[in-house]
Amino acid sequence: MLYHIVSYLRQFFDIPGAGMFNFISFRAGLAMIFSLSFALFVGKKIIGMLRRKQIGDEIRDLGLEGQMQKKGTPTMGGIIVLLSILVPSLLFARLDNVYMLLMLTSTVWLGSIGALDDYIKVFRKNKKGLSGKFKIAGQIGLGIIVGCTLYLNDGVVLREKVPPGTSGSQLTVVGNQKIWTKESKSTLTTIPFLKNNEFDYAQLMPCNGRARNAGGWVIFVLATIFIITAVSNGANLTDGLDGLLTGTSIIIGTTLGIFAYLSGNIIYADYLNIMYIPSTGELVVFISAFIGALVGFLWYNSYPAQVFMGDTGSLALGGIIAVFAIIIRKELLIPILCGIFLVESLSVIIQVYWFKFTRRRTGVGKRVFKMTPFHHHFQKRGNNGIDAVIQKPLHPLPESKITVRFWIIAILLAVITVVTLKIR
Numbered sequence: 021m022l023y024h025i026v027s028y029l030r031q032f033f034d035i036p037g038a039g040m041f042n043f044i045s046f047r048a049g050l051a052m053i054f055s056l057s058f059a060l061f062v063g064k065k066i067i068g069m070l071r072r073k074q075i076g077d078e079i080r081d082l083g084l085e086g087q088m089q090k091k092g093t094p095t096m097g098g099i100i101v102l103l104s105i106l107v108p109s110l111l112f113a114r115l116d117n118v119y120m121l122l123m124l125t126s127t128v129w130l131g132s133i134g135a136l137d138d139y140i141k142v143f144r145k146n147k148k149g150l151s152g153k154f155k156i157a158g159q160i161g162l163g164i165i166v167g168c169t170l171y172l173n174d175g176v177v178l179r180e181k182v183p184p185g186t187s188g189s190q191l192t193v194v195g196n197q198k199i200w201t202k203e204s205k206s207t208l209t210t211i212p213f214l215k216n217n218e219f220d221y222a223q224l225m226p227c228n229g230r231a232r233n234a235g236g237w238v239i240f241v242l243a244t245i246f247i248i249t250a251v252s253n254g255a256n257l258t259d260g261l262d263g264l265l266t267g268t269s270i271i272i273g274t275t276l277g278i279f280a281y282l283s284g285n286i287i288y289a290d291y292l293n294i295m296y297i298p299s300t301g302e303l304v305v306f307i308s309a310f311i312g313a314l315v316g317f318l319w320y321n322s323y324p325a326q327v328f329m330g331d332t333g334s335l336a337l338g339g340i341i342a343v344f345a346i347i348i349r350k351e352l353l354i355p356i357l358c359g360i361f362l363v364e365s366l367s368v369i370i371q372v373y374w375f376k377f378t379r380r381r382t383g384v385g386k387r388v389f390k391m392t393p394f395h396h397h398f399q400k401r402g403n404n405g406i407d408a409v410i411q412k413p414l415h416p417l418p419e420s421k422i423t424v425r426f427w428i429i430a431i432l433l434a435v436i437t438v439v440t441l442k443i444r
Contacts, residue, residue, distance in 0.1 A: 022111050023047065044281075048304045051108040052312035059104040059316025063097075067320060067327045070094035075142050093325060096138045097317065098333020102131045104313030105306075105340075113305040118175045119347050122166055123306045123340065129165075130252060130339035133158040134331035149331065159252055159339070163245030166343055170244075171237045177203045178349075179286070179296045192286055199290050207236040209349040210295060212356070212440035218295065219352065247351050248342045254361030255338025257368060257393045262325035264395060264423045266318045268360050268430045269337050270311055275357055275434040276344050277307035283348050294441060300348050310340065323420040357437040360430050367394035374409075398422050 026041045040046045071094050105127055113120050137150035170176045179201040182189050189202045211219040221243065222236025259265040282288045284301025317333075320326040329337075341358065345351045355362055371392040379385035387408040390400035399422070400406065402414035 021115060023114050024116075044301050044304050047112040048308040051112045051305050052308040054108040054111065055104045055309040055312030056316040058107060059100055059313050060319055062103065063100040063316060063320060063327075066100050067094055067097065070096060070327065090325070093328055095142065095328040095330040096135065096332050097321065097327035098131065098134060098138075098329045098331070098336060100320075100327070101313050101317050101329065101333045102127060102336060104316060105309050108309040108312070109306050112309075114302050117299055117302045118169065118173050119300055119303055120306060122169060122343060122347065123303065126162060126166065126339050126343040127336055129158070129162050131332060131336040134333065134335035137331040137335070155253075155335070156249060159249040160245050162339065162343075163248045164241065166248065166346060167237075167241030167244035170347070171241065175299065176205070177298065178206055178208060179298055180204055180206075180208075181290065181296075197290075199286060201286070201296065207233075207240045208295065209352055210441070211352045213443060217293070217441060243351070244346055247346060247354065248339055250365070251342035251345075251354060251358060251361060252335050252338035254358065254365045255341070256331060256334045257364045258361055258395070259329055259334040260393055261395050261419050261423050261426075262323040263318055263321050264426055265329065265334055265337065266314050266321050267423065267427045269341065270314045270318070271427065271430040271434050272341055272357055273307050273311045273314065273344075275437060276341065276348070276350070277304055277311065278438070279350050280304050280307060280344070280348050283350075292441065295349055297348060303344065303347065307344065323423065353437050353440065356433055356440065359433040360426055364393040364395065367392045367397070395422055395426065 023041050026035070026038050029035060030038050074092075075094055075096055106124065109120070109124060115121070133150070133155060137155065140146050141149040179190075182200050182202045184198070184200050186200060186202055189200045192199045192201065207221040208218050209221070210217055220236065221239045222232050224239055225232045225235035227235065255265060255269070258268060280300050280303040282292060283295060283297045284299065284303070286296050289296035314337075317329070321329065338361065342351070342354070345354055345357075350357075367389055370388050374388050375385040384407075387406065389397040389410055390402065390406050390408045391397055397410070398413060398417045399419065401416050402411035
C-alpha cells in the first residue's frame with residue numbers, strides 16, 4: 021500500500037528518500053522490523069485479552085512430563101502471527117503482484133479454517149473441533165485456487181535461457197555479459213539430483229502437443245492440492261511442543277526467502293543456473309514479514325509458553341510454506357526442507373497402520389513408537405508398560421531439549437536443501 025502511495029506522490033512531489041521504496045530489500049527490512057515489533061507489542065495485548073476471556077487450551081492427561089502445568093494457557097495465539105504477517109505485507113508489498121495476492125489469500129483462507137476449528141474446541145467445548153472432511157475440503161479448495169491461478173493468470177511465466185537470436189527472446193545485459201531469455205508458460209519445476217535440476221509435469225503425459233501441455237497443468241493442479249494438504253496437516257501435527265513449530269517454520273521460511281530472492285533476480289538465477297521467475301522477488305517482502313512475525317511470537321511461545329498457536333496458526337503456517345514453495349517452483353524440495361513435518365506425519369500414519377494390522381492378526385494392537393506425533397515419543401518413559409517396538413530413549417527428555425534438537429535438525433535439512441541445487 022505504501023509503495024503505491026509513495027509512487028503516486030512522487031509524480032507530483034520530490035520526496036527525499038522516496039526512491040528507497042523501489043528496492044525490495046528496503047521494503048523487506050521494514051516488513052520484518054514492523055512484523056516483529058507488532059508481534060511483540062500487540063501480541064502482549066492479545067494474550068491478555070485471551071486470558072481475560074478464558075480462552076485456554078483444554079489439556080488431556082497423556083502422561084507426559086509437565087503436561088498438566090500447561091492447562092489453561094491461552095490458545096488461538098495464531099491470531100498474533102496472522103495479523104503480524106498480513107499488516108506489514110499490506111503496508112510494504114506491491115499489491116498488484118499476483119504472487120503476493122495468492123500468499124495473502126492463502127494466509128486468510130487457512131487461518132480462517134484454523135480459527136473456526138479453535139472456536140469449536142474452545143467455545144463449543146467440542147474437543148474434536150472442525151470435522152476432518154471440512155478441513156480437507158478447505159485445503160483442496162485453496163489448492164484449486166492456487167493451481168488454477170498459476171495456470172490461467174498471464175502474469176505467471178518463466179523466463180528460460182535460450183541461444184542468442186532465438187525468436188521471441190529478450191536480451192538482458194549484465195555488465196559485459198548478455199543473457200537471452202524467452203518467456204514461457206510451462207509446468208517446469210525444480211527437482212534435486214538431476215542434471216538440469218528441472219522436471220516438467222507434462223512429461224508424465226503419454227501424449228504430445230496441446231493435450232500434453234493441458235494434461236501437465238492438470239497434474240500440476242493435483243500436485244498443488246496434495247502438497248498444500250500434506251504440508252498444512254504436517255505443520256498441524258508438529259505443533260505439540262512449546263516453540264517447536266514456530267522455530268522450525270522460521271528456518272524453513274528463511275530458506276524459502278533465499279530461494280525467492282535468487283529466483284526473482286536474473287543475475288543470480290543465471291549465475292547459479294537456476295530457474296528465473298520474474299516478479300517472485302516481491303515475495304521476499306512477504307516472507308520477511310512471515311519470519312519477523314514468528315520471531316516475535318516465539319518470544320511468548322518459547323518454553324514455558326505463555327500462549328499456544330492453535331490450529332489458527334499451525335494450519336496457516338503449513339499452507340503458507342506450501343504455497344510459497346509452489347509459486348517459486350521448489351515444491352519437490354519440500355520432503356527435504358520440511359523433513360520435520362514429513363517425519364511427524366509418517367509417524368502417525370505408521371503408528372495407526374501398525375496398530376490396526378497387529379490387532380487384526382493377534383487381537384491386540386501394538387505400537388511402533390511409544391507415542392505419536394514423533395516428538396511425543398521422546399517424552400515417554402521406555403519399558404513402562406507400553407508395548408512399542410521402539411523403546412529408546414528409556415528416560416524422557418526435557419521438552420526444551422527435544423525442541424532445540426528438532427531445530428538443529430531443521431537447520432541441517434535447510435542446508436542440505438540449498439546444497440541439492442548444485443548436486444546434479
